[in-house]
Amino acid sequence: MPEIRRNPLSDTWVIIATERSKRPSDFADTGEKHKKESKTCPFCLGNEHLTPPEITALRKNRAKPNSQGWTVRVVPNKFAALQQNGSPDARKKEMYDIMKGVGAHEVVIESPDHNKELYEHDEEHIFNVLKIWRSRYQELGKNSIIKYTQLFRNYGSAAGASLTHPHSQIISTPLIPKNIMEELEGFERFHKEKGKCILCDMVPFEAEEKVRVVTENEEFLSFCPFAARFPFETWIVPKKHEKQFSEITDQGLSHLADILKRTLKMLAEKVNDPPYNLILRSAPYSVNENEIYHWHIQILPRLTKVAGFEWGTGYYINPTPPEDAASYLRE
Amino acid sequence: MPEIRRNPLSDTWVIIATERSKRPSDFADTGEKHKKESKTCPFCLGNEHLTPPEITALRKNRAKPNSQGWTVRVVPNKFAALQQNGSPDARKKEMYDIMKGVGAHEVVIESPDHNKELYEHDEEHIFNVLKIWRSRYQELGKNSIIKYTQLFRNYGSAAGASLTHPHSQIISTPLIPKNIMEELEGFERFHKEKGKCILCDMVPFEAEEKVRVVTENEEFLSFCPFAARFPFETWIVPKKHEKQFSEITDQGLSHLADILKRTLKMLAEKVNDPPYNLILRSAPYSVNENEIYHWHIQILPRLTKVAGFEWGTGYYINPTPPEDAASYLRE
Numbered sequence: 001m002p003e004i005r006r007n008p009l010s011d012t013w014v015i016i017a018t019e020r021s022k023r024p025s026d027f028a029d030t031g032e033k034h035k036k037e038s039k040t041c042p043f044c045l046g047n048e049h050l051t052p053p054e055i056t057a058l059r060k061n062r063a064k065p066n067s068q069g070w071t072v073r074v075v076p077n078k079f080a081a082l083q084q085n086g087s088p089d090a091r092k093k094e095m096y097d098i099m100k101g102v103g104a105h106e107v108v109i110e111s112p113d114h115n116k117e118l119y120e121h122d123e124e125h126i127f128n129v130l131k132i133w134r135s136r137y138q139e140l141g142k143n144s145i146i147k148y149t150q151l152f153r154n155y156g157s158a159a160g161a162s163l164t165h166p167h168s169q170i171i172s173t174p175l176i177p178k179n180i181m182e183e184l185e186g187f188e189r190f191h192k193e194k195g196k197c198i199l200c201d202m203v204p205f206e207a208e209e210k211v212r213v214v215t216e217n218e219e220f221l222s223f224c225p226f227a228a229r230f231p232f233e234t235w236i237v238p239k240k241h242e243k244q245f246s247e248i249t250d251q252g253l254s255h256l257a258d259i260l261k262r263t264l265k266m267l268a269e270k271v272n273d274p275p276y277n278l279i280l281r282s283a284p285y286s287v288n289e290n291e292i293y294h295w296h297i298q299i300l301p302r303l304t305k306v307a308g309f310e311w312g313t314g315y316y317i318n319p320t321p322p323e324d325a326a327s328y329l330r331e
Numbered sequence: 332m333p334e335i336r337r338n339p340l341s342d343t344w345v346i347i348a349t350e351r352s353k354r355p356s357d358f359a360d361t362g363e364k365h366k367k368e369s370k371t372c373p374f375c376l377g378n379e380h381l382t383p384p385e386i387t388a389l390r391k392n393r394a395k396p397n398s399q400g401w402t403v404r405v406v407p408n409k410f411a412a413l414q415q416n417g418s419p420d421a422r423k424k425e426m427y428d429i430m431k432g433v434g435a436h437e438v439v440i441e442s443p444d445h446n447k448e449l450y451e452h453d454e455e456h457i458f459n460v461l462k463i464w465r466s467r468y469q470e471l472g473k474n475s476i477i478k479y480t481q482l483f484r485n486y487g488s489a490a491g492a493s494l495t496h497p498h499s500q501i502i503s504t505p506l507i508p509k510n511i512m513e514e515l516e517g518f519e520r521f522h523k524e525k526g527k528c529i530l531c532d533m534v535p536f537e538a539e540e541k542v543r544v545v546t547e548n549e550e551f552l553s554f555c556p557f558a559a560r561f562p563f564e565t566w567i568v569p570k571k572h573e574k575q576f577s578e579i580t581d582q583g584l585s586h587l588a589d590i591l592k593r594t595l596k597m598l599a600e601k602v603n604d605p606p607y608n609l610i611l612r613s614a615p616y617s618v619n620e621n622e623i624y625h626w627h628i629q630i631l632p633r634l635t636k637v638a639g640f641e642w643g644t645g646y647y648i649n650p651t652p653p654e655d656a657a658s659y660l661r662e
Contacts, residue, residue, distance in 0.1 A: 002413055002432025004506070012509055015432055017412045081348045081640070081648045082333055094536055095521065095529060096557045101333025101346055152639025160638025169639065175335070177644030178343055190426065198426060205425055226427045279643035300642055307491025308483025308500065309412070311631055312610035313508030317412045 003321075007227035008198055009186040010179065014227040014316045022319040024328035027231060027271055027303050042078070043165035045112040051075040055106060056135070058128055071125065072132050073109040080105035081171060087145060088174045104140055104149075104172040108132055114165045118153070119264035126257040129168075133280070134253065136170050137246040141285045146172040148180060148284045151245075156275025159302045168278075176284045183281065187292040199294035200241050211323045214330060215262050219255035222263045224322035224329075230304060231320035232271055232329070234263060236297040245282040245295045260297070266329045267301065274301040334652075338558035339529055340517040341510065345558040345647045353650040355659035358562060358602055358634050373409070374496035376443040382406040386437060387466070389459055402456065403463050404440040411436035412502060418476060419505045435471055435480075435503040439463055445496045449484075450595035457588040460499075464611070465584065467501050468577040472616045477503040479511060479615045482576075487606025490633045499609075507615045514612065518623040530625035531572050542654045545661060546593050550586035553594045555653035555660075561635060562651035563602055563660070565594060567628040576613040576626045591628070597660045598632065605632040 003016040042050035048066045055074045063069035076084070082103030090099040110118055110129050118126065133151055140149050153168040154161040190198040206212055206223045214222040214234055222236045236259055242248065248256070267274060277300045283293035310316055334347040373381035379397045386405045394400035407415070413434030421430040441449055441460050449457065464482055471480050484499040485492040521529035537543055537554045545553040545565055553567045567590055573579065579587070598605060608631045614624035641647055 001417070002411075004413075004419070004430045004432050006428035008426050008428070013506060015412050017410075017432070079348075080333075081346050082335075086332070088335070095339050095525075095532055097337040097339070099335045101335050101348070148644075150640060150643040152643050154638045158636075160636035171640050171644075173644065173646070175344060175646075177646055179643065179645035182645070194426075201426055277639040277642050279639050281643065298642075305489070305491035306637060307485045308608040308610050309481060309502050311608050311629075312481040312483050312510065312612065313479075313502075313504065314510035314513070315504070315506075315508055 005227040007225065007229075008190060009183045011182065011186055011189075012227070012229075012314060012316070014229050014318055016321050017317050017319050018321070022231065024231070024271070024320060024325055027274065027320075041114055041163065041165050043073075043107075043109045043163065043167060044114050048073075051107075051109075052078055056132070058132065068112075071111060072129050074132060074136060075107050075109065077105040077107050077169065082173065099174065102145055103174050104143070104146065104170065106136065106170040108136070108168045108170065110166045110168065116166065117155075117264075117268070118166055119261045119268065121261075123254070123257045123261060126261055127254050130253045130256055130260075131250075133168070133170075134246060134248055137244070137282065140170070140172045141246060143172070145174050147176050147286060148173050149282070150177065151280040153276075153278040155278070156273075156302070159275035159277050161275075176286070180281070180284060184283075184287075184291060184293060187294070191292045197241055197292050197294050199237055199296065203237055203239050212326045214266065214326050215259065217255050217259050219252055220259040222259050224326040226322060228318055228320075228322040228325065229316035230300050230302070230318060232267060232274065232299075232301040232303070232325045233318075233322070234267070234299045234325075234329075236260060236263060236299070238295065241294055243283040243287055243291075243293045243295065244285075245280055263299065267299065270329050270331075271301065271303075274303055276301045336558040338556065338560075339521060340514045342513065342517055342520075343558070343560075343645060343647070345560050345649055347652050348648050348650050349652070353562065355562070355602070355651060355656055358605065358651075372445055372494065372496050374404075374438075374440045374494065374498060375445050379404075382438075382440075383409055387463070389463065399443075402442060403460050405463060405467060406438050406440065408436040408438050408500065413504065430505065433476055434505050435474070435477065435501065437467065437501040439467070439499045439501065441497045441499060447497065448486075448595075448599070449497055450592045450599065452592075454585070454588045454592060457592055458585050461584045461588055461591075462581075464499070464501075465577060465579055468575070468613065471501070471503045472577060474503070476505050478507050478617060479504050480613070481508065482611040484609040486609070487604075487633070490606035490608050492606075507617070511612070511615060515614075515622060515624060518625070522623045528572055528623050528625050530568055530627065534568055534570050543657045545597065545657050546590065548586050548590050550583055551590040553590050555657040557653060559649055559651075559653040559656065560647035561631050561633070561649060563598060563605065563630075563632040563634070563656045564649075564653070565598070565630045565656075565660075567591060567594060567630070569626065572625055574614040574618055574622075574624045574626065575616075576611055594630065598630065601660050601662075602632065602634075605634055607632045 057070040057073040088099040149172045282295040388401040388404040419430035480503045543554045613626040
C-alpha cells in the first residue's frame with residue numbers, strides 16, 4: 001500500500017509509491033556518467049581572463065587578482081540571471097506585477113582542478129570553500145536591495161549543470177522566495193503548537209529513531225527526510241539552533257566540511273555518482289528576533305523525472321522509501 | 332536587464348533572464364526525438380491483456396470489454412501511485428503526518444495507434460478523448476474519499492514519459508493539492524481587490540494586448556502567460572467562467588478539441604517536437620458557491636532544466652520572454 005507523508009516544514013505531501021517501488025540498488029547502474037572536458041574551460045587555471053573580473057579568491061601566494069595561484073575563486077556569472085546595479089522599481093501592469101532583475105549571481109569555482117569533485121578534496125580544502133560560501137552570504141547581506149541569498153550546486157547535466165568544472169552558484173534576490181516564506185510559516189506553525197523549533201525537535205528524534213540517519217558528527221546530522229521527494233534525498237542539519245548560515249563559526253564549518261564530504265562520498269559511491277542539486281536553506285536577511293528558522297542543506301539526487309503530476313499538484317511521487325535509502329547508504 | 336514577473340494566480344515569481352536569453356529559434360534543433368517502439372507495448376491493439384482490466388472504453392462495435400475494437404481506452408495504472416480501496420486513516424507520528432495512499436491512478440490510452448500523437452488525430456477523435464477525460468472527472472468525483480482529480484499528459488522522456496504510446500494519466504488524491512490551494516488563494520486575493528475572477532479579467536486583457544496570444548477560437552484563448560516559467564509555456568483558458576472541467580458542455584469540448592489540436596501542432600512543428608507536460612487545473616470537488624476558480628490547461632515544454640535555484644527558492648529562470656515565444660508560434 002502506498003503511503004502519503006507530509007513535510008512539516010513546507011506543508012507539502014509526498015506519495016511514497018510502494019507499488020512502483022524501486023529498491024535503492026535499482027539506481028546503482030542508472031547514474032549518469034559525468035564527462036569531463038577541460039580544453040577551454042573558463043574555470044581552469046590559466047583561463048582566468050575567460051570569466052568576468054573576480055569578486056574574491058583564496059590565494060596561497062600574494063599573486064594579483066585574476067592571475068593564477070588561487071585555490072578557490074568567486075566570479076560574477078557571465079550570463080547573470082540577476083544584475084547587481086540599479087533598484088527593482090517594482091510596478092504594476094494591469095493584473096501583473098513586474099520589477100527589474102536586480103540582485104546578484106555569482107559562481108564559486110571550488111578548485112583549479114577540473115576533475116576533482118568537491119568531496120574528493122581533503123577536509124581543509126572543503127573548509128576553505130565553505131568559508132568562502134559564508135563570506136559571500138555575509139557580504140551580499142550588506143546590500144539593502146538583497147533580501148535573500150540562495151546558494152546551490154548543480155552536479156551532472158540531468159541536474160542542470162552546463163559546465164563540468166566543480167562549482168557552486170549564488171543568486172541573491174530582491175524578494176524573499178516563496179519556498180522560504182512557506183518554511184517560515186511551517187516553523188511558526190510548529191512553534192505555536194509545541195513552543196519549539198521543528199528542526200531542533202526533529203534532529204534528536206531522527207537521531208534516536210536511527211532508521212533514516214545517513215551519518216552524523218558532533219555538530220550535524222545527515223538523514224533522509226521522512227517525506228523525501230526524491231530517492232536518496234538527504235538533509236544535513238546543524239544540531240544547534242542557528243537561523244542563518246552566515247552565523248556559523250569556524251568550528252561549525254569544519255564539522256560541516258566533515259559531514260558534507262562523507263555524505264557526498266556515500267552518495268557518489270553507493271548510488272553510482274548520481275546527478276544532484278544541493279541547496280542551502282537559510283533565513284532571509286531581514287529575519288527578526290521572533291521569527292523561527294533553522295538553516296540546513298538539502299541534497300536532491302535527480303534519479304526520477306519531475307512530470308505532470310508534480311507540476312499539477314505540487315506533490316511528489318517517490319518510489320524509494322527514505323528508510324530504505326538511508327539504510328542502503330549506511331551499509 | 333532581466334525582469335522579475337509575478338504569476339498572480341500562484342504568487343510565484345519568474346526571472347525573465349534576458350542576459351542568458353535564448354531566442355525561440357535556439358530551441359528549434361534541441362528538441363528531443365521521441366523514439367517509437369511498439370513490439371510489446373501494453374497500449375497497442377491486441378495487447379489488452381497486458382493492462383489491468385479496463386475501466387471504460389469507446390468502442391465502435393459492440394465488442395466485449397478488454398477485447399479489440401476500441402478507439403479510446405481507460406485502464407488502472409499497473410504501477411499505481413495511489414490505490415482505489417480503503418480509507419486514508421490519517422495519523423500522526425511525532426512531528427510527522429502520514430496517511431494511506433488511497434485515491435486513483437488511471438491511464439487514458441488515447442488511440443490504438445502507437446505512432447499518432449494526440450494532435451495528429453482529427454478533431455472528432457480528439458473530442459472523444461476529451462469526452463472520456465470529462466467522464467472520468469465526473470465519475471471519480473463520486474468517491475467521497477477523493478478531493479481532487481489531476482489529469483496530466485507527459486510527452487517525451489525528458490518530460491517523464493516512460494511509454495511512448497500516446498496516453499494521458501489521471502491521479503485522484505484524498506487531499507486538495509498545494510498548488511490548487513495556492514491558486515484558490517490567488518483567485519480569492521484578486522476577487523477581494525477587484526470583485527472579479529482573475530482569469531475572466533486576464534483573458535480579454537491578453538486577447539486585446541495580443542503580444543502573448545498563440546491562437547484563439549470562439550470559446551478559448553491560447554496564450555503564453557506573462558510570468559511563464561518555461562520557454563513556450565502556453566495556457567488554454569475558457570473565455571467563459573467555469574469552475575470545474577467536469578462542467579464543460581459538448582460544444583465546449585469541441586472548441587477545446589480545436590484549440591488543443593492547433594496549439595499542440597504549432598508547438599510540435601515550430602519548436603521541433605519538444606517534450607512537454609500538459610496539466611489540467613480544475614477546482615477541487617468540494618469547491619463551494621463562494622469560492623472562485625476557473626479551470627484551464629497548462630502546457631509546459633521541458634526545454635530547460637529545473638535546477639538548484641528553482642528547488643531552493645520556488646522561483647524560476649526563463650531565458651525566453653513569453654512575448655517572443657508567442658510571436659514565434661504565431662508566425
